[in-house]
Amino acid sequence: MSTEVIVAPLYQGSEINTNNRLRLAMGPASKKALLSCTATNQMDPARTKLTTIETKRIISVLDETIRKIELVTLLSAAAYNPESLEGLLEDDIIKAVRDHEDFCNTLLELDNLVKEEEDELAESGDYRLQFLVDEHKHSLMLLKEEVKGSARNTLRIFLLNLQAGEILRTQVVGRSEEANIFLQALIEFRGFVFEKLLTSPMEEKEKNQFMEEISLQEKKDSDMIHDLEAELSSTMKSRDSEMEKENFVIQELKSHLHQVLKFSENHLLRTKQEAEKQQKAELRASQARITKIQQDILKLRNQYHSIIEENRDSEQALRKKKYKLETEIENWIQKYDTEMGEKQTEYEELDEIHTEEKAQLAELKEKHAVLVQEFVQIREERLITSKKKLEAEKELALMVRAATLIQAFWKGYLVRSMLKSKRKKKKGRGRGKK
Template structure:
């Protein structure tokens, strides 16, 4: 739904109207102001729901947000952690005052974040496109607030005639509710009768179940006798099988002893060949070890040479940096000295330019005074 289109709550079965705030009367300034306040509140709610997501992915959005907004978000995160810590500890009188103070700081932090975000509309749009979906609770709250905005718009745009129609419709609905209540009462009476009938059927079935239980008890006793007989026969058969298995075990034990004797004989025969194979394998491993040890010594020598060269390069780099720094300081001093010399020289030139003019003025005044004296004489 676009921002300028809002559903109007009407009667059941009536088509929903689409109202546009631009269709408001020019004189309804208060209505426009109320709608603008509600729209601004919805926008701030949407931005507020993005704050936890932004804090969770602050490294990703740091370049987009800028240092000021990032620092404000970090401050909000720290305040949230303090709030969670206080809420997790037992309640005390000092803790309540700390909670109230921390709550005020947290509100101020949220206002600062919203102020900084709303100052950049393009940033708000980019964040809404980038950030994932909101939490279900937050989404439900925003949806409810939008419905409240639509409801307020409907109330503001409802004329007295429409309001009378709404009242009449409400009365009609009340009459229908009364009729439905009477119908429900009649249905409840029918339901009570059906329940009584069902209870009677259940009672009959309970009696049948009791009879079946008695029959099952008799059958259970018969089964127990049968089970005892089967158990006795099983024990007898088990004893017979146990004797047969003991005889088989004795035969197998004898076979095992014969096989163990054969195994010892084979082990003695093959022990010499096994020792020869182990010796050859050991010599092979020892040769590989000696080769790798020689390679390691060569690499250690190369490492020492490279380390010495690296130290020399670092020393040369340090000396070069020191010379560069000295040259830079010297250049700064020379520049400052040249600037001061130029300033002194310009001042000298200006003073030199003004001195002859002052002398001429003084000479002119002396001559005029002499002329006046001669005229008086």
């Protein structure tokens, strides 16, 4: 993982055409909406909730990752703007955030130094700088591991203190654009994984087949649109030529119309006289038709009353059937309410048990924290005792060695003094003999 991935994106402060017939039948917007609606209905999973523990664990891991990234990407902004958190977070938490930001700044400075040294090495060709560059690279790798550890420790503090994490998310503003893009990509990936987990293999196969059919249909539609556009252009050209011809014909017809108007006045008088004669004949015929229609109305009215009687009988039978169905539905509803009441009671009992176990867990955690503190204290006391014991053993060994040296020196002194006294006695005896 490069320095840019560790620091730069996540730790930057606030200072990531159809023809006329198709247009009349269906416009592009309506057609697109219809295809989108059909594709959505076909591609939506049949299930809306996860059923297996494994899938729920996958989604929970993704949610936890997104939550951690949200916190990590705000650490730099919190370090640059500590006044926004003063009085809201504890001093040790703010100190941990500042220490982590110091690690990140040191890492960036060291990375820039390594790049400058590499550029200088490439330009000058002096390979005596290679040792210095390698040493700085090694320091850079170690510093990266320290930054990772610092990020884990700081994140662990906020995860253990949920209130502090919530304050960091709500009070601190200044996440970088790259971090926002990364978070958005994670959220989209979570949605994609959630949809994939809801989709069964059969649904996936049907979805792929449906997408292939849609792509083929879209290709056919585009080809047809291209052909229709070519046909439309040719039709427009022929229509323009025809309009020119029709304009010429219209001019001729206007002159002819003027002559026809003069002729039509005489013809209109004759037509009016003939129309009056025809109106009288049709009036007599219409009176006969009215009489016949009145007779038909009486006949149809009788049929209407008989049909009403039949419909009343059928309506009564349907009402009885409806009452029977309503009674059955009400019985089913009562049965459902009873079963749901039992389930609700069982759920409340389980919830009480869960609450009690949760309280026991909190109590055990408190006891565990106390035991851990006592263990650390005992271990420190044992370490101090062992150090004192080791110092005492060293001092005893030194005293034993000193005593041994003194005894050896004293024994040597006694032996030399005895030897001297023996020599003196021998010398005295020799003189007496002489």
